[in-house]
Amino acid sequence: MTSTSTPAAPGPELLNERSIGGILVHLLSIPTGVVGAGLVYLVATNEFTKRNARNALDWHFTVLALTVLTFGSVFVYAELTEQGITNVVTLSAPIAAGVGLVISALLLVWMIVTTCTFLFGFIATGKAVFGDAWRYPLTPALVERFGSQVEVPGGWPGVIVGYVVIAPLVIGTVFLGPHEGAAVLATVFGMFGLIMVLVPLTGVAMYLHVKRTSAAGTNWKPHLVAYIGAPVLVAVLAYALSGTFTDSINPGGDAMYVFLAAFWVASLTYVLRWRTTLR
Template sequence: MSTTPIQSSSDQSENRSLGGIFVHVLALFTSFVGPAIMYAISDHEFTRENARNAINWHITVIILAVTAFVTGFLGADEVTINGEPTELLAVPSPLDTVFTFIGIPLLLAVVVAVFATFGFAVVATQKAASGSAWSYPGSISLIEWFR
């Protein structure tokens, strides 16, 4: 959990913006799309930094979810359609067991990440209102690569 360097009260109030404060709430409803638009159109560094943090978190959660569902899908050896078991994929038996044991914790991590998103948005919004940009813990810094 890192924040930007501590500034005096007057510096913090001058540097913050409404876009930087509300980008985290916007991200709850639009995932990374709303913050990405704010990042693209804003020229205010505080708004861009908060948008970047929100984008990084939401893309991290999406990557985790895709990985979990693909792994879980590969671990599922059969499904029931119209009361008859049907083999889903022709993955060898030991390999589908490995995928299952990896997929279940990943799916649980997705559930935790989705619930954490709401708490993180509250904390990030509060930190932005007080004048600092809060990095979501555990997020991959993807947007920094494209600066």
């Protein structure tokens, strides 16, 4: 009686090749877009994670460009046809009708692409489960082509300094105004960019800078948990106190402003410590 040997299953070997980050980055980037995929790409050390994050980032950069084009066109069209803030008419009726058709087509394409974002995200996740870094269809290799040419002014500390400078300006417009006209729209976009882009990017900048300084063997060993965890803890306490001891109708909003202020203090402290210790 002869025995036949069964080839070893590729499962364990496949588990070594793939990573949780490489699988989940596609799902994470569905609601967070460029920000989520970009942050994973920046902090990833595993090659599989980095390739998947790069593929997701290429797609979401494309979607972002289409979104800016579409809604920028809608905004300009509204302003030029007495439907916006300025109430100025500069387009004749035939031209306005033609431009309206183009914008309608752009909106249709944008809705299709947005739907594809969900579909492609789930497909890429499934592919990643089986060890494949799937490229999204019709996306240029933007990160691979231009990523090495992009430099952060001042390095990663420059991002932290950027938050220290920009955060008070944005928050100041919320409380001090102006509160009418186009300034309101600018304030809304400013707060959105501050919370959704600059805050997480600053946290990643701290992480990468701490990693670099630790690898360089410097005497300064910043505790990243303190710089990021302390503002979160302060915000949680603010939420609890606001809901318990005040008549605030929006404790979550209060906690967000407290977090932004506490994170500003932490960022300023980080920059000052960096400047005085390593320079």
